[in-house]
Amino acid sequence: xxxxxxxxxxxxxxxxxxxxxxxxxxxxxxxxxxxxxxxxxxxxxxxxxxxxxxxxxxxxxxxxxxxxxxxxxxxxxxxxxxxxxxxxxxxxxxxxxxxxxxxxxxxxxxxxxxxxxxxxxxxxxxxxxxxxxxxxxxxxxxxxxxxxxxxxxxxxxxxxxxxxxxxxxxxxxxxxxxxxxxxxxxxxxxxxxxxxxxxxxxxxxxxxxxxxxxxxxxxxxxxxxxxxxxxxxxxxxxxxxxxxxxxxxxxxxxxxxxxxxxxxxxxxxxxxxxxxxxxxxxxxxxxxxxxxxxxxxxxxxxxxxxxxxxxxxxxxxxxxxxxxxxxxxxxxxxxxxxxxxxxxxxxxx
Amino acid sequence: xxxxxxxxxxxxxxxxxxxxxxxxxxxxxxxxxxxxxxxxxxxxxxxxxxxxxxxxxxxxxxxxxxxxxxxxxxxxxxxxxxxxxxxxxxxxxxxxxxxxxxxxxxxxxxxxxxxxxxxxxxxxxxxxxxxxxxxxxxxxxxxxxxxxxxxxxxxxxxxxxxxxxxxxxxxxxxxxxxxxxxxxxxxxxxxxxxxxxxxxxxxxxxxxxxxxxxxxxxxxxxxxxxxxxxxxxxxxxxxxxxxxxxxxxxxxxxxxxxxxxxxxxxxxxxxxxxxxxxxxxxxxxxxxxxxxxxxxxxxxxxxxxxxxxxxxxxxxxxxxxxxxxxxx
Ligand SMILES: Cc1ncc(C[n+]2csc(CCOP(=O)(O)OP(=O)(O)O)c2C)c(N)n1
Ligand code: SF4
Ligand SMILES: [Mg+2]
Numbered sequence: 001x002x003x004x005x006x007x008x009x010x011x012x013x014x015x016x017x018x019x020x021x022x023x024x025x026x027x028x029x030x031x032x033x034x035x036x037x038x039x040x041x042x043x044x045x046x047x048x049x050x051x052x053x054x055x056x057x058x059x060x061x062x063x064x065x066x067x068x069x070x071x072x073x074x075x076x077x078x079x080x081x082x083x084x085x086x087x088x089x090x091x092x093x094x095x096x097x098x099x100x101x102x103x104x105x106x107x108x109x110x111x112x113x114x115x116x117x118x119x120x121x122x123x124x125x126x127x128x129x130x131x132x133x134x135x136x137x138x139x140x141x142x143x144x145x146x147x148x149x150x151x152x153x154x155x156x157x158x159x160x161x162x163x164x165x166x167x168x169x170x171x172x173x174x175x176x177x178x179x180x181x182x183x184x185x186x187x188x189x190x191x192x193x194x195x196x197x198x199x200x201x202x203x204x205x206x207x208x209x210x211x212x213x214x215x216x217x218x219x220x221x222x223x224x225x226x227x228x229x230x231x232x233x234x235x236x237x238x239x240x241x242x243x244x245x246x247x248x249x250x251x252x253x254x255x256x257x258x259x260x261x262x263x264x265x266x267x268x269x270x271x272x273x274x275x276x277x278x279x280x281x282x283x284x285x286x287x288x289x290x291x292x293x294x295x296x297x298x299x300x301x302x303x304x305x306x307x308x309x310x311x312x313x314x315x316x317x318x319x320x321x322x323x324x325x326x327x328x329x330x331x332x333x334x335x336x337x338x339x340x341x342x343x344x345x346x347x348x349x
Numbered sequence: 350x351x352x353x354x355x356x357x358x359x360x361x362x363x364x365x366x367x368x369x370x371x372x373x374x375x376x377x378x379x380x381x382x383x384x385x386x387x388x389x390x391x392x393x394x395x396x397x398x399x400x401x402x403x404x405x406x407x408x409x410x411x412x413x414x415x416x417x418x419x420x421x422x423x424x425x426x427x428x429x430x431x432x433x434x435x436x437x438x439x440x441x442x443x444x445x446x447x448x449x450x451x452x453x454x455x456x457x458x459x460x461x462x463x464x465x466x467x468x469x470x471x472x473x474x475x476x477x478x479x480x481x482x483x484x485x486x487x488x489x490x491x492x493x494x495x496x497x498x499x500x501x502x503x504x505x506x507x508x509x510x511x512x513x514x515x516x517x518x519x520x521x522x523x524x525x526x527x528x529x530x531x532x533x534x535x536x537x538x539x540x541x542x543x544x545x546x547x548x549x550x551x552x553x554x555x556x557x558x559x560x561x562x563x564x565x566x567x568x569x570x571x572x573x574x575x576x577x578x579x580x581x582x583x584x585x586x587x588x589x590x591x592x593x594x595x596x597x598x599x600x601x602x603x604x605x606x607x608x609x610x611x612x613x614x615x616x617x618x619x620x621x622x623x624x625x626x627x628x629x630x631x632x633x634x635x636x637x638x639x640x641x642x643x644x645x646x647x648x649x650x651x652x653x654x655x656x657x658x659x660x661x662x663x664x665x666x667x668x669x670x671x672x673x674x675x676x677x
Contacts (some may be wrong), residue, residue: 026531056514059357072521072533079511081383082523084375094353094361095511102357102511212431256440327358327510331477334360345469 003131006275009272016052016248024049026076029068032107035332036188036229037136041074043106043191044134047198048075048265051246059095059102063088063117066143067136067214073100075105086117089124093315096129097327100316103202104131110151111141113171118150121171125178128206130314132198135171135187135209138216139227146219158226170296172306175209182208184289184305187232188215191304196244200271200305203246206312213301232301239282241274265310273305282308352376352561356522357512358482359441362388366458367396367409370416370481378417379524380451380646380657386480388441388453391401392461395655404655405458407577407626413453414605414635420544422551424452424558425605429580433603434460435470439477440559446480448554450506457626459657460578481507487514492596496531497543503552551606557603561611562659569596571671572618574604574611576632578657579624583671585660597667602632607639624663628653 014020024045029038048058055077062068064085071080083091092106110182113121113135124133139152146158150169157163175183182204184192194212201208214230215221221228240261247268261273265285273282281287288307295302354361365373370391380387394410395401415421424444425652428434437454445452448541481501488494488509495505509518520531527543528534566587575583580601587597600614615621615636621634630649637644650666652658 007569056512056519061353077516078517079509079519080521080523081353082525083352084379085526087376090350091353091356093358094350094355094359096353098354098359098361099351099510099512266380324357325512327352327512333627335477341470341472349469 003303010176012104015049017054019052020047021046021049023077024075026073029073031066032218034217035066035142036071036075036138036212036216038073038210039188039191040107040134040136040194040214041070043188043194044198045074047195047202049161051199051202051218052248052286053103057065057101057103059099059104061088061092061095061104061106061131062274062297063108063112064143065112065141066216067107067109067138068112070107070136071105078105084277086112086115087120089129091118091190092131093124093127093129094129096316097321098327100130100321100323100331101325104129105202107133107134107136109142110135110137110139110171111149114150115141115172122174122178125175125180125207125209127315128179128181128312128318130316131207132201132203132204133207133209134198135211136214137171137211137227138214138220139225140216142216142219145155153226156226159222160220166293170292171209171211173289173292176285176292176307180209181206181309182308184209185211185213187213187228187236187301187303189233190236190303193238193242196271197305199244199246200242200269200308203244203265203267203269204308204312205266205310206314207347209303226299235301237295237300237301237302238276239280239306240275240276242305243274244271245272247271263308263310269307271305280304282306312315351387351389352380352385356383356511357381360386360388360446361389362441364390364392366392366394366402367412368399370409370413370475374417376421377413377423377451379422381421381423383522383524384508385451385522386442386445386449387451388445388454389451390441390456393457394456401655403458405578405626405657406581406655407455407457408614408628408631408653409455410627410631411629411634413455419473420562422548422553422606424450424551425575426452426454426559427603427605428454428456428460429601429603431460431465431467432470435484436473437666439473439475443478444554444558446448446482447478447557448505448550449480450550455577457578476583481505483507483509483513483518485513488513488515488517494505494518497527497546498529499546499549503553504546504548505553525568547619555606555608558606560608561603561614562601563610563614564599564601565590566596566598568596570619571595571667572598572600572614572621573599573624573663573667574602574614574621574632574636575624577626579626579663582658582660582663586663586667589660589664589675593666593668595671598619603636611636612640612643615640615646618646620648621646622648622650624650624652624658624666624669626652626658
């Protein structure tokens, strides 16, 4: 047993801003009843409520797809941008450059990020823009009626019998390989794991990738699918039990050796990882590669915090950008004077 | 990237040439329809496809004028000199933010990548025009904010920037159908109303973009319309023509959408030549669309071998039509 003092109390009615859960909801969802994506929206709502995040500091971004519609359904007081298919990462990068103070929360689909948008996805991870990047992974293009996406497993079968001949692209495997400093996988049906992962991802200083298996009840939830509720539950391999203590709570997290791992993030928050079957060190990139490969071989879905490097250097830091958002710079900051222009002109004479 | 930055409130631009614009054309529609300021410089080169990537052309005019699927229209600036490119730097941002839309600047390979002589640039005195942006205080003052409502009747709505703490400030920006309050809508009526407002907005822009420049000659009945890097050879060609007794008036276009100055110019002349560096008379096509039944007056002089257009080509084209021989 861990003797961590992390509060296990049920969430209070109001958070540190005096707001209630309802204040963090968005518009009513138009997705199919039972769609995994709605459960993820609910988890994001809960996580941000419990963290007491000021919604005005958040900008929501997405591409195109059922998943990408969801930012309208949570954090209704935040600005949102539902952009174009597969190219949300470019829009998010621009948003971050214009205002690095905004906390970016992005939702994408497996089609959006792994099919059409794979190039954007890869470059985004390389840049390490500070953002919570959720991929709602159902193995199909839900919005366009359920064709296989690039994350569909080989030999999984569509409702009408079409078999997928190609190997899946694993977004988590790619992210680990590309140097992403926060990589996690979860399941929309496992809110206990998902909510603390979202909180931890939101506290991370760079890109935090969260690939969430999110069954499409309309097109990919039958026998033969490897992204159905049933299949995911039966093949879930959870690495650890995860907890999150936000920095502002100022609790001393004491860890019993060998049982629970503690990862401290630069903002003073703690991720606690309680051992399940085997030891797992999420700060070891090779270890992450190993479990991902093993999961593929054993046809399991490995969930939990796969990799974290708390000392992540974000894009804005790499560019040595000023703290003040570029969007708030006025003419006085932006326009050199007449004398500066004259000096340049003299040089060119 | 510039669309994301423009949405978040920074002045953002990128530069590319034809292939880059073809590739990214979906964003042009997003910028237009979601009303996000952005600036793209197009250093035009010879197409189609990879074409002659190291040669010059004015072949992207019709592409950028209405780039992207659906009904779209963009503001386009047409600088003719390096000095004008310098001034376009600010003008393009001002227009993008004033009209909350995409602005293209059409330079070309000749202008953008060769060495040019120029007088020293003058310092631009006018302050930046940042458009209708409401901060929290301003929303409080007006009492109500709806992102896409045409409050002033000019088609240009008010916008807020992410991070604005006012409870009414946040809105959901999207490329799908939306109503005045930025809520998702598939209503036929709402859609059409919004599209009509966007047309009204571009109509407002028509008389606010840089106006065409008229250079008249005593007694001219022949008019010539040109733009961009055709300007320098135009000056030389008109001297040649004038020496041969052919007086010409010259209207240099500096921006799209076109306005009534072009119609008046055509109405005031017997023959009007449209000089451009592409095969398909792209600008002449836009002129015909804007000015109506003027096709019988227009003659296109089209230079499209990838090399910069020259004065002899223009002068010969004019005299071939009006039956005068130019001696040099
Ligand atoms: C450029 C472009 N190509 C294709 C489409 C059509 N389209 C819309 S959503 C989508 C796939 C969405 O799949 P995914 O990202 O997995 O989201 P889901 O609906 O499964 O949540 C496609 C192909 C589009 N909108 N834009
Ligand atoms: S089609 Fe599938 S992914 Fe889309 S809303 Fe319905 S269940 Fe969800
Ligand atoms: Mg999908």
